[in-house]
Amino acid sequence: MKHKEIIDKMSLEEKIAFCSGKSFWQTKDFSKYGIPSLFLSDGPHGLRKQVGENDHLGLNGSVRTTCFPTASAASATWDLELIEEMGNAIGKEAVKEEVNVVLGPGVNMKRSPICGRNFEYFSEDPFLSGKLGSAWIQGVQSNGVGTSLKHFALNNQELKRMSTDVLVDERALREYYLTAFEMAVKESKPTTVMCAYNKIDGIYCSDNKRLLWDILREEWGFDGAVVTDWGATNDRVEGFKAGLDLEMPGSKGRFDKEVKEAVESGILDESYIDKAVDRLLELIDRTTNTDKSIVDEDIHLKNHQLARKVAAAGGVLLKNEDKILPLKKDMNVTVIGELAKTPRYQGTGSSLVTPTKLNSLLDGISEYTKKINFAPGYTLGDYDNDDLIKEAVEKAKGCDKLILCIGLTDIYESESFDREHMRIPNNQMKLLKNLLNVNKDIIVVLVGGSAIEMPWADNVKSILHMQLSGQAGGLAAADLLFGKENPSGKLTETYPYKYEDVVNSSYFIKNPKLGDYLESMYCGYRYFETTEKEVRYPFGYGLSYTEFKYSDIDIRILDKYEIEVTATIQNIGDFDGAEVAQLYVAPQTHGAYRPVKELKGFNKVNLKKGEINKVSFKLDKRSFAIYSLDKGDWIVEEGKYYIQIGASCKDIRLEQVVELKGEKPVKSDCSEWYYSLKGIPTKKDFVTIYGEYPEYVPQTRGCYDMTSSIKEMKETSLVNKIMYKAMEKTIAKTNGGKVDYTNSRFRMIMDSASDNPMKSMPLFSPESMSVELAEFFVDTANGHMIKGLKKILKRSKSK
Template sequence: MGGTESAVEVALGKLDLDAKARLLAGQDTWSLPALPEIGLKSLVMSDGPIGVRGVRWTADDPSVALPSPTALAATWDPELAHRAGVLLAQEARRKGVHVLLAPTVNLHRSPLGGRHFEAYSEDPYLTGRIGAGYVSGVQAGGVGTTVKHFVANDAETDRFTVDNLVSQRALRELYLAPFEHIVENAHPWGIMTAYNTVNGTTMTEHRYLVNEVLRGEWDFDGYNVSDWSAARDTVAAVEGGLDVAMPGPRTVYGEALAKAVRDGEVEEATVDEAVRRVLRLAARVGILEGAEPAVTAPPEPVDGEELAREIARRAFVLVRNERGALPLRANRTVALIGAAARDARVLGGGSATVFPAHVVSPLDGLTAALPDGTLTYTVGADPATELAVADQGFELRAVCRDAAGEVIGTRSVPNGHIQWMGSDLPDGVTHEILHTVELTGTFTPRDSGPHTFGIKGMGRFTLSVAGTTYYDDVQLPTDDSDPFEAMFGAPVPRAQAELVAGEPVEVSLTHVFALPEGVPFKVVTFALAHQEPQRDADELIAEAVESARAADTAVVVVATTERVESEGFDRKDLQLPGRQDDLVRAVAAANPNTVVIVNSGSPVELPWRDDVSAVLLSWFPGQEGGAALADVLTGAHEPGGRLPTTWGALADAPVTQVTPVDGELPYTEGVFIGYRAWEKTGRTPSYPFGHGLGYTDWTYESVDVNGATATIRVRNSGARPGREIVQLYLAPAQPTTDRPGRWLAGFASVEAGPGETTDAVIELPRRAFEIWDEATNGWSFVKGSYEIQVGRSITDRRITATINV
């Protein structure tokens, strides 16, 4: 028995039943209890995946914000994902966090999935490779990961109750595949089980998938934590392999688990196994006395700003570039257009949210990069058709009072959102004595006109602006089935005030504190929301058109909003919000040299794509997105990304059902999602899986297959250095209706200067030739003839070779 396991057994032997049961239950929102009697410190978890928020959900505690997971996957670079993980481990250690609640490796089953920006890809192999790089990087820094959400948590509608009906073959070949790859290749220290049910059993009680598959077949030796509030039944959860029920203090474990053992419903040996796994995790992250941590010396420090900028530009996908529109020519005038160019959207909504110390917008980045006098800016069209959390122009603080009206604590609030979870309260404040929280301060408008103010949250509120009380009532939930609506729901407009640009006014939003019904942990959450005066859309578009007409190049930034892509709901369509499509059409008609930057975390429809010179997908590009955009637009760096998921019109998308019927959501498409389904149905997407252009050209010269190794020679046939993502697809020579026509089997990135040749070496995994045989309940190696198809995307295949296996 090794040192770690020996220390775990010694510690376990000192614990009584009550201590064991207490260790398996969150003591608050983010941590497990310390057990000083065995030298165990409190284990702290935190949300990711693009940054480490820590235990405080506030902009007062800033974090590095990397690009979205879709962006990271668009780099097709597991080593870059590893470097991102190393940075996040550094951030976790800085914030006293031991375990990162990431990465999300669910698949893009349907483009309507509202949380797809937080997952990687529609392809299980690409997802597994990027996820393994991320996990290995985080854990190389001595911080644990929890790969999530296990499994088939691929949409948000009714996510707490939906029963996803998935065939065993689709489970194995698609949805379990990324988890299996990561367990085998990166050895994660944790897995998070999902809210949803799979084939009749809720995932926090799924003995077969957790105990038999994850732990039995795959030899996973880490801990299994519930998604927050997912655990429902004490006995079924612990028998089903759930180790930790989060969050606390009200969970199905703790006292309830100890009672179940004493009542003879659960064997204490079962509890011991769960405790062993938690102690093993504690040993690995260095908080169990007598056990050497898995990492004794952290990696060299990483510059977070530089890495965020590098990932962003490596992730940007240039899907169209006609007449050499990009890179921009030197000393030409540029008309920058779009609300998102000024007020950048750098990350998606929900639990993935972090608060960077600064954000470089596209306007900031291009202003710094272009010569003085060559850049103009107009709003054009605002995608924000709803209120957003108060931010620009607000100076706010929180004042906490008891029932007698006495001030018991204060805290600065960098924006209008309060989300105090667990023990994260201002000094001197406890939940027991807290009666009201007042958000108070000033707002200095940047535009004159009618400003709309609103409230996000549930309960009694009083809203005043410039000395006038506009609302004093109880705001009720609109969806009683979602206990997290107070956190992720839409703000409700409650006031409109005529204000003058540059003239500060007093604002106040007072909330009477009460714990939300159905939320099993203590949280103070609400927000002051705001919307600027809404100018006539036609006037804004006309101004943008005039600006575009006067410039050599028009650069239009279009975007989604937090009410389009966020945790908690799925998308209704793939359209850009507001009048942004009209804006692009009008600008393109005025200036043939129009470049569009698409600032979204997942696919949107681009009905004007053939009318503009260039289209660049920036995803949610993180805090340095504007600087990275300037790097790419000016040609200092080329856009390095390739599509990790298919982009197309919703009307053509093969899989669109995300809403359960009578509580069930059948995955009737089987193994045909993403490009597999587009090819099977014969439909043509806007941009295919794997597509992406650089600033040079590549010639594919040869492919040589020796055993399980393919060597592909490519030549940079363009005029500047570049990077290419060489993609290898496997296609059976005798297609059958129950298998995709081809699938991604490997990829590699190469770099070369003009005229240079280089080799990409790709190993063909055995699994690429296997299918799950439901008759034998095992993997079956399918012998026969296969064509190795190598190229730049699923549809742009340049060279082939035939192998027989």
């Protein structure tokens, strides 16, 4: 051990305590050993450093820092250098604010478009997410600041995220859900990895030795520290055995006694604790040597402009009929939509940043023309207001250019709960319908952090999708509308025609405590391309004001699986611009089931009007490999593979075949569904690739345990129903006194509190919810109130 000298001086109690947080955001310090405290802060798209009241949901205030575009918007840049630059800027702000570890990035897969936290994740594709995550980490850590790759692993829903048990077959786990984490660990060496709340195959991530030790450390070579998501600790003794180093935010010593007893009884070897302490001391070494001189005095001004640059590069032009865009300066424009005045620029929850400044779409447009006619058209709450619609319609009649800003409001996307559908609010749809009656030339500026149904897309002239574009997003949108910037963003997730087209739509979160991933790795374009099902906008799609010509694909085999691919891209349009050339590998081996194609390379190239340039890609064994269950390793099946280069997964411009040596292709012994993808997969299909598993049994009176929540138990318990109502009233007091489930803040807090497993309640509020009180609610729900009361009385007497 590197820090053996210090560890030998520490008592067992001190070592155990060191592996648990000192406060909500800080680790423990031991001055007598020269051990300082570390400050950890939320921050995938900007720091959320709290210095007053603390929370893990973005409820209380935080210091002002730059709010960059969220991951869903930043990823649409497909620009690794720009993402690294953004990470570097966040790292410098961390140095300024004396933050040691920034909690990000999130590289979880977008298994379903209605996961409430998709705005915080990069993509539905693991290769793209892995590359973007690596670039972000490298940028942040270049300043001597740490990062925390999250949420490891399979945190793909918000409902019951603290207790759901994920059942996934091994190939989907390896080839789809873990790949982005593996790439980021190997390519960028994050200082920490954050384990998720959920279970995998019946074992909580915080206790999961296979996940945290066998795969993360032994296979991937991770040498940093593993930290829990806030309150994700399940069994601290098993956590030490699994390789969990730091419990956050700390449990006020709740687990320390049982860990010490486990060591003294021989259940837990003290060496596990020593190794965890050693890794935490190394984390301190890696993150406490920053130099404040690297921070410019005008850092926030510079970063505001960088946020504008990232947002512009990530803006996706989905439609531009009759080349209605770009607009001309100083022209008359009518702008409709409350979101143009009151921007939605980030998601709700733990990533909520207090921006240094904020520019709306109206602010941006005013830089190009002062001839603006504005009407709100709708309220941010989804309520009908015919007067607002009437005013907007009057202003839309006969106007020169009509810009309509619509999209998802706060209640539609948030941490702690999932979306109910993929539509924009009804009042916005009603407004659009009325506007189309008087003006067909509508330019839509769309906002929202995840995929949206657009049945209205065929009826408008242009759609510029800004997603959640950060504090300077309004300026960036105007830059794109008026042609200062040429749109170059590409979608990083599929936009289906309707939610029902998604393969897992009929069973996603239907049994939230048992997440059976029946579809295996067939998510997003992997499903839609393999089934040839049409979508509204495919993965990788995005238009430009110019056009690009692809030619001259060339393939050089450097070694057995080391291949270099080049192609020529020419800007043949009328504007300077940038194109994202995407490389897909399409296997023709007819062996194991697999998607018809997968992204294995991309290259963003800037080209002036008429300019020609080459793009190059490097492929290796993993570009062609699948995970062999028999060998427990990656193999390449012998046969032909098409190398495809295009502007999206559907718009393939160049193709060439290579023939590779390898393992003899063998058809998988599984249900035919995984080859045909006809219909919806069933549990009967799933057991052929996963094996037998326990059926989900809804908890009822007599069967509740500490993984149950107040929300579940109130259905059969009067005491828990009273507690639930008390929670509503208490939380309502922080939201104007009203119980309002259409308020995103109220719903997020309420869902998080009432649906929290009872085992976790004492971790978040040990002063108001003891372990005994939590057990009382469970005992009462099971019909054993007296038993629960005796535990509380026993604790009171022992004090």
